[in-house]
Amino acid sequence: MSHTAHIPSHRKPRRSASKLAVRAGVAGGVLSTLAMAGTASASPSAEPVAETTLEMPVLNLDLAGDVSSAVTVAAENTRLAAVEGELTAQEESARTGAAAEAKQAKEEAQKKADAEKAEKAEKTAKEEAARKAEAERSSRSSSERTTLKSTAAPQGTGTVSAPATGSAAAIVNFARAQVGKAYVMGGTGPSSFDCSGLVQAAYRQAGISLPRMSQAQSSAGTSVSLNALQPGDILYWGSKGSAYHVAIYVGGGKFVGAQNPSTGIVERNLSYDKPTGAVRVL
Known part of the structure; x- marks a missing residue:
């Protein structure tokens, strides 16, 4: 096969970003080689240089489609992360509110229990005082x-x-x-x-x-x-x-x-x- 033969062009599936970078590097290297060759041919020389024709490989890259797909995926990931963060914040807020309500209910129940206990103790003390007074009156001597x-x-x-x-x-x-x-x-x-x-x-x-x-x-x-x-x-x-x-x-x-x-x-x-x-x- 002649070194000037064209490389057949056919569409391939989308490639990853790393493969795209490699191909872009290859293309850049070819362009750099051609530029150096052009410089050499432009300089005077005593001997004629045989003209060689090089054809640049055709890079069939669907860059726009790959970039669009990557942007779409990144946007979707960002949206999902935002939704997840909002749900987490709502769950944390709900837990905090429930804990505060439970604490308040416990404090109110304790206050009520203390008040009932104090009232019962006061009532018991009064009844005990009345019983003691009656016992004292009943214990008076017959004399x-x-x-x-x-x-x-x-x-x-x-x-x-x-x-x-x-x-x-x-x-x-x-x-x-x-x-x-x-x-x-x-x-x-x-x-x-x-x-x-x-x-x-x-x-x-x-x-x-x-x-x-x-x-x-x-x-x-x-x-x-x-x-x-x-x-x-x-x-x-x-x-x-x-x-x-x-x-x-x-x-x-x-x-x-x-x-x-x-x-x-x-x-x-x-x-x-x-x-x-x-x-x-x-």
């Missing part, structure tokens, strides 16, 4: 009760045995009507009372407004002797102004009071539990 009976004997005559009238009758009748109902700490009626709640509600029947707590009720009105009680007088246990229990004297040497959770509202003789003192509001 003290005997002494109380002897000192209370005069109460069977005079003003002590006089029937209640007017406002006193309204107070006494209301108090007796509550006998048998439950004792509940903080109760103010109508189905349950504590000691000061019962006294306050009874006096309300007579149009008289009393303080809510037993300490203040023991300071209301005028102090009276236990030997000169009248129906409607307020009995108290403990020191005046700081009493821990109150009840209503209903006449005949008896009182009505909301004692404790185990007994509820009862009517008892003064000998059952001697009060410390009494005040008269009417």
Whole structure:
């Protein structure tokens, strides 16, 4: 085959970028060789140089198609990477939000549990104090009760045995009507009372407004002797102004009071539990 023969040209499948670079390098080398040959033929020479014709190999390169394909692939990869990044960010945001909500819910549940625990502890403490007070009253010696009976004997005559009238009758009748109902700490009626709640509600029947707590009720009105009680007088246990229990004297040497959770509202003789003192509001 002649060295000047043409290289047949036929289309081949697209080649990779590395193959394209090799072919481009070959073409550049051929062009460089031709340029040097042209320079040599242009310079003067004593001897004629035989003219040689070289044909440049035909490079059938579909560069535009390959570049377009590469750009398309790169753009698609960039788009997919952006979508994946956005999805990752959304997932992370969702996880962060869920964790924050869970933490807040846990804190609120803990606060609620602490509040319920504190309320229960307070209620238990009050009930325990009431039980201790009742136990203390029940444990009084028989000698003290005997002494109380002897000192209370005069109460069977005079003003002590006089029937209640007017406002006193309204107070006494209301108090007796509550006998048998439950004792509940903080109760103010109508189905349950504590000691000061019962006294306050009874006096309300007579149009008289009393303080809510037993300490203040023991300071209301005028102090009276236990030997000169009248129906409607307020009995108290403990020191005046700081009493821990109150009840209503209903006449005949008896009182009505909301004692404790185990007994509820009862009517008892003064000998059952001697009060410390009494005040008269009417």
